Amino acid sequence: MSHTLQDKRPSAAAPQGSLSGARMPRWAPLATAVGSAALGSLIGLGAGLDSKIQWALLAALVFVAATYLITAKVEGSRQGKNQVATSLVWVCFLLAVIPLLSLAWTTISKGAGVVDGYFLSHSMSGLLDTDEGGGVYHALLGTIEQVAIAAVIATPIGLLTAVYLVEYGTGKLSRAVTFFVDVMTGIPSIVAGLFILSTWNLMLGFGVSGFAGALALSILMMPVVVRSTEEMLKLVPNELREASLALGVPQWRTILKVVLPTAIGGITTGVMLAIARITGETAPVLLLVFGTKLINPNPFEGAQSSLPLYVFEQYSVGTDASHARAWGAALVLIAFVMILNLVARGIARWKAPKTGR
Incomplete structure (x- = not known):
């Protein structure tokens, strides 16, 4: 009876989360982001777009699409959809932080030279x-x-x-x-x-x-x-x-x-x-x-x-x-x-x- 119960337990070597058990390496999101930035810049340059903001938006779209395709290929469509949601959150975070950092940097760079004890x-x-x-x-x-x-x-x-x-x-x-x-x-x-x-x-x-x-x-x-x-x-x-x-x-x-x-x-x-x-x-x-x-x-x-x-x-x-x-x-x-x-x-x-x- 003990052998029967033992046979019904899942094997420790069984893959978890997907049928293949393959996992994306930890450096994959960073590599995807770098590649997407390069590809978005090439697309913007080839299309004659002068604004760097347009290049960044193209890179963001390429990053989301590439994240889904690569993750779905390696880990399955379910993990691909999950990774797309995570990528969208990161893209929205960057879209919110970049203007804030730009505003702070512009104000500091133009105002720091004036602010001193005399000015205050x-x-x-x-x-x-x-x-x-x-x-x-x-x-x-x-x-x-x-x-x-x-x-x-x-x-x-x-x-x-x-x-x-x-x-x-x-x-x-x-x-x-x-x-x-x-x-x-x-x-x-x-x-x-x-x-x-x-x-x-x-x-x-x-x-x-x-x-x-x-x-x-x-x-x-x-x-x-x-x-x-x-x-x-x-x-x-x-x-x-x-x-x-x-x-x-x-x-x-x-x-x-x-x-x-x-x-x-x-x-x-x-x-x-x-x-x-x-x-x-x-x-x-x-x-x-x-x-x-x-x-x-x-x-x-x-x-x-x-x-x-x-x-x-x-x-x-x-x-x-x-x-x-x-x-x-x-x-x-x-x-x-x-x-x-x-x-x-x-x-x-x-x-x-x-x-x-």
């Missing part, structure tokens, strides 16, 4: 836009103040709105709030600026200021905070809420002591990403803050500048010096947003729930 600590006071020198300090200060005020306004409103939608919201009011949050998510920045211009500036009679620009930025930031916080609160297990309520803890205290601390990492990440989203807005600042060459540390009175507006103004001048300052300010803006994202990731990892082993 001086304004354009007393200089013409066509002159050499000058700095970005006034614009950086304006951006920090305006974004900070917008975050102070939008974060608690967005957080409380998300708590209502997840923990309390039912019926028509909840559906209405959800609908308007979705609508606000797609509002163009110029519309938010025009709304604050018509209400805060024209109807109420306030002048241009950094605070007016911060109000418009807060409108753009709120729906992002609501949506990100709402998704994070939904990820909190209901068992935690039920356990707290079973101990007789009121719902508001359960939310404050159990739900929010559990989701604080994701909430912080969402808030920081919302801040990064509004940092690069130009239209509301152009309408409401107006721009200035002077250092104005008071966001509640007088015109201010900001990094996006500074880039727009300097690049519009058209001289070599202004273009260099525009690229330098763009590099500072990218670095500022990158620092915000790194801070968000650090806080999310620090505040993430610790799981015991």
